[in-house]
Amino acid sequence: MATWIETVEIDEIDTEDVVRFDHGDETYALYRNAKGDCFATAGHCTHEKVHLADGLVMGNIIECPKHNGRIDFTTGEAKRAPICEAIKTYPVKIEGGKLFIQID
Amino acid sequence: MAVNMETRDYSLTGPRNKQAQELGIASAEWYASPIPRQRMKELMKRKDGPAIRDTIIWFAILGILGYLAYLSWGTWWAIPAFAAYGAVYALPGNSRWHEASHGTMFKTGWMNEVIYQIASFMNLFPATPWRWSHVRHHTDTYIVGRDPEIHAPRPPVWRVLLGELFHVYGGIADLRRIFLHAFGKMDKEEMDYIPASEFKKCYWEARVWILIFIAVIAACIYAGSILPAMFVVLPTFYGFWAVMLIAWTQHLGLNDDVLDHRLNTRTVYMNPVIRFLYCNMNYHIEHHMFPMVPYHALPALHEEMKADCPKPSPSVYAALKEIFAALRKQRKDPTYTIVRPLPSTARPYRYGPAPYGTVIQQDELIVKKAE
Ligand code: FES
Numbered sequence: 001m002a003t004w005i006e007t008v009e010i011d012e013i014d015t016e017d018v019v020r021f022d023h024g025d026e027t028y029a030l031y032r033n034a035k036g037d038c039f040a041t042a043g044h045c046t047h048e049k050v051h052l053a054d055g056l057v058m059g060n061i062i063e064c065p066k067h068n069g070r071i072d073f074t075t076g077e078a079k080r081a082p083i084c085e086a087i088k089t090y091p092v093k094i095e096g097g098k099l100f101i102q103i104d
Numbered sequence: 105m106a107v108n109m110e111t112r113d114y115s116l117t118g119p120r121n122k123q124a125q126e127l128g129i130a131s132a133e134w135y136a137s138p139i140p141r142q143r144m145k146e147l148m149k150r151k152d153g154p155a156i157r158d159t160i161i162w163f164a165i166l167g168i169l170g171y172l173a174y175l176s177w178g179t180w181w182a183i184p185a186f187a188a189y190g191a192v193y194a195l196p197g198n199s200r201w202h203e204a205s206h207g208t209m210f211k212t213g214w215m216n217e218v219i220y221q222i223a224s225f226m227n228l229f230p231a232t233p234w235r236w237s238h239v240r241h242h243t244d245t246y247i248v249g250r251d252p253e254i255h256a257p258r259p260p261v262w263r264v265l266l267g268e269l270f271h272v273y274g275g276i277a278d279l280r281r282i283f284l285h286a287f288g289k290m291d292k293e294e295m296d297y298i299p300a301s302e303f304k305k306c307y308w309e310a311r312v313w314i315l316i317f318i319a320v321i322a323a324c325i326y327a328g329s330i331l332p333a334m335f336v337v338l339p340t341f342y343g344f345w346a347v348m349l350i351a352w353t354q355h356l357g358l359n360d361d362v363l364d365h366r367l368n369t370r371t372v373y374m375n376p377v378i379r380f381l382y383c384n385m386n387y388h389i390e391h392h393m394f395p396m397v398p399y400h401a402l403p404a405l406h407e408e409m410k411a412d413c414p415k416p417s418p419s420v421y422a423a424l425k426e427i428f429a430a431l432r433k434q435r436k437d438p439t440y441t442i443v444r445p446l447p448s449t450a451r452p453y454r455y456g457p458a459p460y461g462t463v464i465q466q467d468e469l470i471v472k473k474a475e
Contacts (some may be wrong), residue, residue, distance in 0.1 A: 054144075056148045056150075056396055063207070065244065065395070066243070067206075068207045068396065070207075
């Protein structure tokens with residue numbers, strides 16, 4: 001059974017930006033690209049334990065704030081060293097202006 | 105008070121590496137000055153324009169100096185001419201290598217990569233190994249046993265430090281590694297920070313570089329002179345003084361094993377010419393704390409965070425004077441560290457669990473030596 005969790009109002013995420021969302025022991029990164037579409041990934045970079053939400057969104061890419069590694073947040077694919085490992089992505093839906101992510 | 109003269113092992117293959125991990129100072133969370141997200145987003149913005157302009161200017165100056173050096177060959181004028189060519193080859197080569205390694209020089213990815221490869225060769229810094237070495241330097245800045253880019257151990261070794269003015273030690277070490285890689289082998293230290301998936305790339309890059317070396321040697325034989333090598337490969341050595349005189353100001357004389365770049369890194373005010381050659385890396389605390397900010401935005405970042413940082417050194421000369429006085433003291437007391445009190449507007453220093461060097465207790469301004 002899929003578990004959807006409510007995160008933030010979508011207005012809290014600027015277009016071409018990312019915010020951090022913590023739930024239980026987990027941390028997530030919630031994105032909006034320039035078109036306004038929303039996405040979600042695990043919150044920590046796969047290179048080291050650094051919050052991607054402090055990074056820079058460029059198109060569909062998040063650049064990690066620590067070593068400038070890059071990930072395509074729409075697919076989770078690693079795009080630039082030192083990130084070599086893909087990141088977990090989560091399905092999202094918007095209801096009543098709120099962003100939900102499916103964590104299981 | 106008895107001075108602890110214990111010599112610490114700075115190698116990445118020694119016991120300090122594991123100790124740093126056990127102490128929780130490896131891959132740790134570092135202090136960051138508070139900057140509003142909106143402002144940070146503006147500062148992190150990438151651009152192609154400044155780097156295209158600066159690259160054209162740099163190569164134009166290098167071309168002019170190279171032509172003058174060529175004309176001067178065989179006369180005493182060759183000495184100042186090649187000194188200038190070497191400095192303008194090596195220092196911007198080093199700073200462009202650095203900026204492009206972060207991917208922040210240009211907005212366009214392939215431009216970063218082209219400049220990264222060219223500048224890596226100009227430094228004779230094997231491109232992939234140094235990319236990973238620098239990643240580690242940012243993860244574990246001046247954490248002994250973890251950081252492969254520490255300029256001098258405590259106590260310093262003058263012979264090595266001064267030899268680096270002509271890249272004698274680092275340059276030879278890199279050449280040795282290039283040959284090692286060309287034969288499909290990896291240095292033990294490098295294995296600590298380069299993932300195995302990147303080894304093949306290192307080997308092929310080394311083989312290409314060896315072909316370039318052979319071409320330069322062939323050109324020298326054909327010309328019956330070392331002149332061709334004076335323009336490529338050798339400037340990395342005879343021009344390296346310009347790199348080291350500036351790069352020494354980055355961290356030397358400050359703390360080891362701390363988790364706050366304000367404690368182990370130095371910002372120095374430099375004139376616009378050096379800042380151009382050096383890609384604004386004089387704002388070094390700023391760069392280490394926020395490596396996402398491109399070089400052209402570092403002066404603005406400095407303005408944002410200077411109230412949270414120790415006072416910058418006023419000039420390269422002042423920084424070097426302070427550093428060499430500290431290094432001389434470290435010969436007798438390796439824990440000796442330059443103390444830089446914070447302004448009242450700053451948050452306290454974050455020493456972390458195992459600082460090495462002098463520790464200031466902010467409230468009372470008591471200075472004590474860390475064990
Ligand atoms: S921690 Fe993200 S690139 Fe290194």
